[in-house]
Amino acid sequence: MTLPSQNVIAEPQQLVKMTYREGMRQAIREAMLRDERCFLMGADVGRYGGCFAVSKGLFDEFGPEKIRDMPLSESAIAGIGIGASMNGMRPIVEIMTVNFSLLALDQILNTAGTLLHMSGGLFNVPVVIRMATGSGRQLGAQHAHSLEGWYAHIPGIKVLAPGTVEDMRGMLWPALEDPDPVLIFEQQVMYNMTEMVSATPVPVDIDHAKVRRPGKDVTLITYGSCLPKSMTAAETLAQEEIDTEVIDLRTLRPLDNDTIFASVAKTHRVLIVEEGWRSGSLAAEISARIMENLFYELDRPVDRLCASEVPMPYSKHMEEAAVPQPETIAAAVRKLVL
Amino acid sequence: MTEFKMPSLGADMDAGTLVEWKVKSGDPVKRGDIIAAVETAKGVIEIECFENGILDEIFYQPGQEVPVGNVLATISSEAEFRQKASAQKAAEPVKVPEAVVVEPAKPAAQVVQEAMKAAIAQPAVSGDRIRISPLARRIAEDLGVDLTTVHGTGPGGAIQKSDIEGAAQAKPVLAPEPVRVPEPVSARPPEVPPQAPPVEKVAPLPVEASTEPVPEVKKPTDFQSAMRAAIAAAMSKSNREIPHYYMETNIDMTKALAWLEEENLKRPIRERLLPVVVLLKAVAKSLTEVPELNGFWIDGQHQVSEAINIGFAINLRQGGLITPAIHDTDMKTLDELRDAMNDLITRTRSNKLRSSELTDSTIVVTSLGDRGVEKVFGVIYPPQVALVGLGKITEQPWAENGTLSVRKVMTATLAGDHRATDGHKGGLFLEALNRNLQEVEKL
Numbered sequence: 001m002t003l004p005s006q007n008v009i010a011e012p013q014q015l016v017k018m019t020y021r022e023g024m025r026q027a028i029r030e031a032m033l034r035d036e037r038c039f040l041m042g043a044d045v046g047r048y049g050g051c052f053a054v055s056k057g058l059f060d061e062f063g064p065e066k067i068r069d070m071p072l073s074e075s076a077i078a079g080i081g082i083g084a085s086m087n088g089m090r091p092i093v094e095i096m097t098v099n100f101s102l103l104a105l106d107q108i109l110n111t112a113g114t115l116l117h118m119s120g121g122l123f124n125v126p127v128v129i130r131m132a133t134g135s136g137r138q139l140g141a142q143h144a145h146s147l148e149g150w151y152a153h154i155p156g157i158k159v160l161a162p163g164t165v166e167d168m169r170g171m172l173w174p175a176l177e178d179p180d181p182v183l184i185f186e187q188q189v190m191y192n193m194t195e196m197v198s199a200t201p202v203p204v205d206i207d208h209a210k211v212r213r214p215g216k217d218v219t220l221i222t223y224g225s226c227l228p229k230s231m232t233a234a235e236t237l238a239q240e241e242i243d244t245e246v247i248d249l250r251t252l253r254p255l256d257n258d259t260i261f262a263s264v265a266k267t268h269r270v271l272i273v274e275e276g277w278r279s280g281s282l283a284a285e286i287s288a289r290i291m292e293n294l295f296y297e298l299d300r301p302v303d304r305l306c307a308s309e310v311p312m313p314y315s316k317h318m319e320e321a322a323v324p325q326p327e328t329i330a331a332a333v334r335k336l337v338l
Numbered sequence: 339m340t341e342f343k344m345p346s347l348g349a350d351m352d353a354g355t356l357v358e359w360k361v362k363s364g365d366p367v368k369r370g371d372i373i374a375a376v377e378t379a380k381g382v383i384e385i386e387c388f389e390n391g392i393l394d395e396i397f398y399q400p401g402q403e404v405p406v407g408n409v410l411a412t413i414s415s416e417a418e419f420r421q422k423a424s425a426q427k428a429a430e431p432v433k434v435p436e437a438v439v440v441e442p443a444k445p446a447a448q449v450v451q452e453a454m455k456a457a458i459a460q461p462a463v464s465g466d467r468i469r470i471s472p473l474a475r476r477i478a479e480d481l482g483v484d485l486t487t488v489h490g491t492g493p494g495g496a497i498q499k500s501d502i503e504g505a506a507q508a509k510p511v512l513a514p515e516p517v518r519v520p521e522p523v524s525a526r527p528p529e530v531p532p533q534a535p536p537v538e539k540v541a542p543l544p545v546e547a548s549t550e551p552v553p554e555v556k557k558p559t560d561f562q563s564a565m566r567a568a569i570a571a572a573m574s575k576s577n578r579e580i581p582h583y584y585m586e587t588n589i590d591m592t593k594a595l596a597w598l599e600e601e602n603l604k605r606p607i608r609e610r611l612l613p614v615v616v617l618l619k620a621v622a623k624s625l626t627e628v629p630e631l632n633g634f635w636i637d638g639q640h641q642v643s644e645a646i647n648i649g650f651a652i653n654l655r656q657g658g659l660i661t662p663a664i665h666d667t668d669m670k671t672l673d674e675l676r677d678a679m680n681d682l683i684t685r686t687r688s689n690k691l692r693s694s695e696l697t698d699s700t701i702v703v704t705s706l707g708d709r710g711v712e713k714v715f716g717v718i719y720p721p722q723v724a725l726v727g728l729g730k731i732t733e734q735p736w737a738e739n740g741t742l743s744v745r746k747v748m749t750a751t752l753a754g755d756h757r758a759t760d761g762h763k764g765g766l767f768l769e770a771l772n773r774n775l776q777e778v779e780k781l
Contacts, residue, residue: 268471268473268499295472296472296473296475296476297472297473298471298472299471299473299474299492299498299499300471300492300493300498
């Protein structure tokens, strides 16, 4: 396996083609090489290479000490990772999907999220927990939901959602450097997505949202797998002379109010797109913040495009129909502008 | 049938701009209903109705400036209204629905479509609510666009930013209504606008004002300067016409405050009494003993008011001052008075005063104690004949019965109109006030 950061002395500007999956694999490798306290742990991450093949090859390179297969108990995996982080290690915990992570929710919420508070500031929990989320691979009603909005409800943790290969590759290191728990939500439908990225890792800002496409007519706020779909919709709309500004939230908690508000104050119209269920969604929170702070900037009510409130269907056409798609996103923007 | 006229909402008002009708022609109204909102220099005031009946004919539309005393609408009894309506129907020839006769029948789908279009294109006004985006409303205020004239193109006919900008462009200069600037010193008698019937009402007088439009004055939306002008006019008139006399007395508040403290200990926090409630009640009670100070000087005559409606000076955060009346202050218990004041202050600061509260005050009390002022010598609000000023309560050396002690002392002042009363009456009042404040438990 050729690893650019190791074997190639790359110019900073040199671009290579990379998948979203490879972005995380490289990020894990680089973290291991950079900091000996780092190790990866999870079910099937070692000999099997990870259920989404993210860690494929790493077991051979780093061995069973660094790439640790765990028994299939999400609560135990998360709990051990939290304990290791409190004892000076920098574990990268992999949970297969967000649906399964509910078994680890007790550890994440009641331990990782609260210990700093309960210890009066004595104990940080510098754990990083990664998991796959979202639909698009026909994995049915128990493997394909987007529950990151729930995690964004919890004080004491930081929630990241890379929507590009560059972010996937660049978010892990700052997450490991963060003294508090960080959750990274990887879009399972995007693992095969390729992008041209810098051959050397680019540091990614995990505190701010990013304007992926500037525009003046309407603000489209999204993240994760809805980002590429929104970018496609924005290109379609550009041909109709509708100028869409696309904001990639990147960090779901804490939300970057400033970037959102600056955009809304410019366009006065907002569509929030996400794959979570609509009721009590992250989109609802963002909508409320806009209303609270920018009521007098709004020319239309804030609009939301979310997942249908059903368990995720298995069949392809129904799965597609249940979540936002470029066409439905474009249609929602048109309704806001025309 | 009775006429509903533009009321005078202060001695300094000669006209008001109708902001909205809260009811429409044909709606039943009853005494005390809020039926319209009028913008004056003091902000938007809700106007009450004093009759029961049906709002019949409406003579002015929102946005129009209406001189005080002009008839805004008529109020008829139900019988009158029905009679008139049927007479009107009889007089009108029965209209043949033209569309049916002239045009060939439309396919049903087209009819439905057109009906939908018409429904969508309906003016944004539904009832008394205008469908408008918050942004558009804000911009309309900035540009001075009259919302009732704007056609909304948003969903359900909602007015949005582009509609306001379009309307503002179509009418770049929105014929700024000239603000009437009171003339500082003028021997000219007040000019009443030609269409205004003579003002019969007793209390408020039209302030002298030039009816000449003055183009370079501030925008009509600039309330602060309009209010400043109104205060300037009233206060100039006062100092020009009213020969003020002033007197002050120091009042030992130790007993009153001790009583208050003890009383408040028995009460839940929301029901506690502030000193100002006790002070207002004491002023009202003292006025029952010296009624001459409670009233007006109009057309060379002293008129004593039976009702004691204390106008309490409320400072506005954005500048300026309003003295809304607390009706029948003397009849209220301390608790009722506290609730009335809380309500009044909240509504004053949110521009929700009733017209009667603006016009009915019979004497003003100004209390600047919480600003650290020890004595305040007020300027009487014409046509009233007195003003009571209350200062800060401070600890002071107090000599009594040959010994010296420290007491909590407040200076009360009285400004009196020497045309109406003499210093003797003023003295009686301050003496009564002192006595009543020594017996607050009897208030």
